[in-house]
Amino acid sequence: MxxxxxxxxxxxxxxxxxxxxxxxxxxxxxxxxxxxxxxxxxxxxxxxxxxxxxxxxxxxxxxxxxxxNKEAILLDLARRWLSSFPEVIAKRIKVAPPTNREEFRQEVRKLFIDTSRLYLENASLMPVIEAISGNADLRPIQNEYDDQIIALYAAWLQHVNPALEDKIAGRLGVVMMEVGHVCRLVGLKKDRRTFDLIEDDVETMWLALVSPYLDLD
Structure with a gap:
């Protein structure tokens, strides 16, 4: 609940x-x-x-x-940051689905470029985001956006493979969202080179995770 x-x-x-x-x-x-x-x-x-x-x-x-108060201002900024992700992910659903693994890899790279920019340009907001996650009273704010993002990841995977079951697509969406977010937070606390390397690792993990389910050559 x-x-x-x-x-x-x-x-x-x-x-x-x-x-x-x-x-x-x-x-x-x-x-x-x-x-x-x-x-x-x-x-x-x-x-x-x-x-x-x-x-x-x-x-x-x-x-x-x-x-x-200032907390309400920062919270509204965090809301705006969170609300920017659904639109970025939805862009990948609006284009023609990839027909092979290389085309899908390119789509993943485009998504990472767009979402990484959101993290890097708003790195100073990450303590606010983490505070929301760790506060039982505020966590529902992030849950609302998390659910949207998971649903969009699932819809994107089903856009690539319409035969993918809802339950599997949803499970993969959870892993994509959670792993991507946590790893990027870790990277932001380091230097830019470490952030980029961690992001490359996350991209590799994503591809390894979802590729077997997409029926791509």
Whole structure:
């Protein structure tokens, strides 16, 4: 059973108001862009609400109109990061399915290039992502996106091999998602060369895992 956010935690971390007009949306984008820039500049140090407001060119009061605290800002950034993955994976389903193993390997490489960029450009958000994973009250936020990603990996495999059973495709999707994410987190804590080498290893593991199920020459 998945655990939902408890009411107190949800209220404490949810944005105070949702932007319904273009002007409000632009203000929220300014706040989030400023927070992202600061997290990239400061590394593991969490930016203060005041620093975020100053970088966004807003008063602290204006920031508090939309977010109750800096944690809510970082959480919204994490949501946006998580929500970018389904679209990247879905791109692989929209193209013609590969007809041999080499074509499939090329498709995997394209996916790794796109998803690696998301990790590398947002490395400063990884402590937030890990905090979500380790917090029983916040974990449902990541579960929601994990389920989407697993389903898309399964759909991609069935796009390649329509005869692949749902249960097998889903199981493979879980392994692809979990192994890919954990290994990349490890790589990000090292240097760029180590990240690239680990990513190559993950790609090799993926291909070894799924190729027997895809009926490709």
């Amino acid at each position: 998945k655990r939902s956010l408890d009411r107190k935690t949800r209220i404490a971390l949810e944005p105070r108001k949702q932007p319904r007009q273009q002007r409000s949306s632009k203000v929220v984008d300014r706040i989030l862009d400023a927070a992202l820039i600061l997290t990239r500049e400061q590394g593991t140090k969490t930016p203060t609400t005041l620093a975020i407001a100053q970088r966004a060119g807003l008063s602290v009061g204006s920031v508090y109109q939309y977010f109750p």
